[in-house]
Amino acid sequence: MEIGIYRDSDFSGIINLDSQTNDEKYTPQVYFRHAASIHADTYLVARDKDGTVAGYCIGGIIPKKPDEGWILRIYVDCQRRHGGIGRKLLEETIGVLEKSGVNKIYLTVSPVNGPALSLYRKYGFSPEERIKDYFGEGEDRFLMVRNKSPAEV
Numbered sequence: 066m067e068i069g070i071y072r073d074s075d076f077s078g079i080i081n082l083d084s085q086t087n088d089e090k091y092t093p094q095v096y097f098r099h100a101a102s103i104h105a106d107t108y109l110v111a112r113d114k115d116g117t118v119a120g121y122c123i124g125g126i127i128p129k130k131p132d133e134g135w136i137l138r139i140y141v142d143c144q145r146r147h148g149g150i151g152r153k154l155l156e157e158t159i160g161v162l163e164k165s166g167v168n169k170i171y172l173t174v175s176p177v178n179g180p181a182l183s184l185y186r187k188y189g190f191s192p193e194e195r196i197k198d199y200f201g202e203g204e205d206r207f208l209m210v211r212n213k214s215p216a217e218v
């Protein structure tokens with residue numbers, strides 16, 4: 066037995082542990098709460114005047130490479146899609162990351178997620194590679210990257 070830093074090859078083992086019991090039903094809640102602490106400055110929410118949440122985008126900066134970041138997750142209320150909220154959230158998150166010194170932003174997206182692929186392309190993300198079984202068997206993802214343009218750097 067050894068204790069070590071997480072590596073990619075641990076992913077399926079961790080997912081297996083998470084699905085072992087019905088007690089572990091709060092995985093998203095744990096993630097969304099804790100993301101607010103770890104990514105406090107780059108976790109943006111689109112909300113109406115009355116506080117209703119219409120969408121969110123969680124950005125993150127790689128601690129050991131502060132000029133690189135991630136779009137960890139973006140989501141818009143399905144009743145309110147194609148109304149410009151996703152575009153605004155993504156644009157603002159990119160802006161906040163870049164203002165913090167990030168020059169290169171990564172994300173992953175399903176090769177069959179047309180709306181998200183189209184949105185990301187519009188903001189300068191291009192596919193770097195297709196990673197097989199990224200989220201488990203049959204769940205390939207494109208790794209996409211956006212480099213800040215030289216004029217902006």
Ligand SMILES: CC(C)(COP(=O)(O)OP(=O)(O)OC[C@H]1O[C@@H](n2cnc3c(N)ncnc32)[C@H](O)[C@@H]1OP(=O)(O)O)[C@@H](O)C(=O)NCCC(=O)NCCS
Nearest residue numbers: 139140141146147148149150151152173174180181183184
């Ligand atoms: C992807 C997502 C965030 C887009 O949010 P949205 O508010 O609907 O997006 P916008 O209205 O700002 O549209 C911006 C661009 O996205 C693309 N887009 C959005 N909906 C689309 C659709 N149904 N079909 C094709 N392209 C679409 C278009 O390029 C659009 O630009 P346009 O308005 O010039 O056509 C939203 O569809 C969503 O929450 N999807 C579920 C979660 C998800 O897939 N997240 C990404 C995981 S990687």
